Amino acid sequence: MSYARVLCVGLVGVEGHLVEVEADLSPGLPAVVLTGLPDTALHEARDRVRAAVVNSGQSWPNRRITVNLLPATVPKHGSAFDVAIACALLAGAGELPPAALEGVVVLGELGLDGAVRPIRGVLPMVAAAARAGISRVIVPLGNAREATVVPGMTVRGVDSLHRLVAYVRGEDRLLEPPPAQPPQASGGPDLADVAGQELGRYALEVAAAGGHHLALIGPPGAGKTMLAERLPSLLPELDDTSALEVTALQSIAGVLPPDGGLVRRPPFQAPHHSASLAALVGGGSGLARPGALSLAHRGVLFLDEAPEFANATLQALRQPLESGRVRLARARGSTEYPARVQVVLAANPCPCANPAGDQFCVCPATARRRYLAKLSGPLLDRIDIQIRIQPLSAAQLMTTTGPAESSALVAARVAEARAAAAERWSEAGWRVNAEVPGSHLRRPPWRLAARDTAALRAGLDRGSLSARGFDRILRLAWSIADLDGRDRPTGSDVHEAAQLRMGEAHDRRDQT
Numbered sequence: 278m279s280y281a282r283v284l285c286v287g288l289v290g291v292e293g294h295l296v297e298v299e300a301d302l303s304p305g306l307p308a309v310v311l312t313g314l315p316d317t318a319l320h321e322a323r324d325r326v327r328a329a330v331v332n333s334g335q336s337w338p339n340r341r342i343t344v345n346l347l348p349a350t351v352p353k354h355g356s357a358f359d360v361a362i363a364c365a366l367l368a369g370a371g372e373l374p375p376a377a378l379e380g381v382v383v384l385g386e387l388g389l390d391g392a393v394r395p396i397r398g399v400l401p402m403v404a405a406a407a408r409a410g411i412s413r414v415i416v417p418l419g420n421a422r423e424a425t426v427v428p429g430m431t432v433r434g435v436d437s438l439h440r441l442v443a444y445v446r447g448e449d450r451l452l453e454p455p456p457a458q459p460p461q462a463s464g465g466p467d468l469a470d471v472a473g474q475e476l477g478r479y480a481l482e483v484a485a486a487g488g489h490h491l492a493l494i495g496p497p498g499a500g501k502t503m504l505a506e507r508l509p510s511l512l513p514e515l516d517d518t519s520a521l522e523v524t525a526l527q528s529i530a531g532v533l534p535p536d537g538g539l540v541r542r543p544p545f546q547a548p549h550h551s552a553s554l555a556a557l558v559g560g561g562s563g564l565a566r567p568g569a570l571s572l573a574h575r576g577v578l579f580l581d582e583a584p585e586f587a588n589a590t591l592q593a594l595r596q597p598l599e600s601g602r603v604r605l606a607r608a609r610g611s612t613e614y615p616a617r618v619q620v621v622l623a624a625n626p627c628p629c630a631n632p633a634g635d636q637f638c639v640c641p642a643t644a645r646r647r648y649l650a651k652l653s654g655p656l657l658d659r660i661d662i663q664i665r666i667q668p669l670s671a672a673q674l675m676t677t678t679g680p681a682e683s684s685a686l687v688a689a690r691v692a693e694a695r696a697a698a699a700e701r702w703s704e705a706g707w708r709v710n711a712e713v714p715g716s717h718l719r720r721p722p723w724r725l726a727a728r729d730t731a732a733l734r735a736g737l738d739r740g741s742l743s744a745r746g747f748d749r750i751l752r753l754a755w756s757i758a759d760l761d762g763r764d765r766p767t768g769s770d771v772h773e774a775a776q777l778r779m780g781e782a783h784d785r786r787d788q789t
């Protein structure tokens with residue numbers, strides 16, 4: 278028998294597709310031919326596989342070897358096919374019993390010395406294998422823990438081609454996945470550490486309840502970062518589907534801890550303003566790496582010193598914020614990753630960022646205006662909550678008594694508010710108030726009583742409030758009512774919502 282095939286999985290975005298690796302050995306001039314849309318990494322696979330086979334003590338078949346990856350329509354990136362290719366050609370050469378790997382998916386990269394190395398994306402690959410009816414996988418030992426996250430899958434780890442060959446011949450065993458580490462207590466920073474900052478804390482709670490994007494404007498030392506880092510601690514745990522998506526993205530990015538299980542906490546990503554476009558939205562050759570935007574999927578993307586980001590970078594966020602997906606142009610077609618994030622944006626009021634506050638600002642008026650205006654087009658338009666915060670004064674610090682409310686207490690209120698909103702909008706399919714279009718809130722039965730919105734309508738007439746700002750305040754008022762357990766916002770909820778839009782009032786004053 279000079280033909281064999283072994284199963285593997287190729288990734289397109291986060292979707293895995295079963296790939297058959299066929300090897301055919303025929304008499305003729307010794308050569309290795311790879312077919313089936315291989316990219317550069319696959320050509321390199323030829324050399325790695327040869328070295329690994331020889332250095333594992335196997336003889337290299339001196340025949341004409343054709344390796345074909347099917348179906349040809351699935352683009353194949355990266356080095357995950359190495360081990361399957363080695364097994365297929367050894368089986369084709371009669372070195373391995375061909376039936377031993379039937380129905381088993383084999384994943385892994387080979388080192389020149391024959392070591393089996395961990396690869397990116399094992400979780401979505403194994404999940405795809407499960408969907409295709411496969412129940413046994415052999416993966417690099419370093420990825421074995423992650424593969425066990427997929428229910429019903431029998432996972433074995435392998436550290437070298439030598440061991441795998443011995444296993445197939447019935448001479449050795451594969452390795453058990455390492456035991457799961459006990460899930461860490463959520464452990465992230467807690468809201469109890471934030472002294473004072475009532476407005477900031479409240480804005481954070483409303484943002485968590487309604488899924489609203491949030492902008493914090495204030496001088497250095499006002500606690501913008503402290504607040505932003507604590508938003509994930511107020512959000513509910515990820516449901517099964519979201520958890521699998523988030524873990525899969527971390528797997529593809531190669532940032533999943535080796536002993537970690539399913540990621541259950543909403544992620545937090547804080548790319549630096551000097552980060553490249555690829556680091557932010559994703560990219561790279563071969564299997565595209567998800568960027569911070571996708572790694573923050575179902576969690577929080579924090580843009581500190583947002584006006585310092587390059588214009589092109591801010592522009593690149595626009596489309597994903599709208600669609601919840603990032604599309605990366607590739608040599609062959611494009612790759613898509615999910616990117617449904619809650620944005621927290623922090624900015625100093627002006628370029629000089631005088632820590633003593635606005636009154637010591639040395640910036641010319643035009644520079645002040647231009648600074649935040651840079652955000653207005655692409656980003657601020659989508660941000661419901663925009664507040665100004667100031668550092669605590671010594672007097673405030675001294676009068677702040679006792680520990681502040683913990684994240685757990687606030688998260689419990691947030692969970693109830695979210696449940697109320699999800700039920701209210703379930704028919705339309707919205708999960709949080711931030712997703713509800715303004716036009717929907719201005720129509721019966723959701724339109725608020727005229728007396729409750731009188732101040733807002735007066736603002737509209739005066740021109741001190743934009744139509745978009747009006748809608749944002751309505752959305753926020755619903756989140757505030759949900760937090761307080763009311764089934765409709767009252768006039769005072771609307772008034773409080775308007776307080777969370779002070780940024781807009783401020784910007785206008787700057788512009789006049």
Ligand SMILES: [Zn+2]
Pocket residue numbers: 627628629630631638639640
């Ligand atoms: Zn300044």
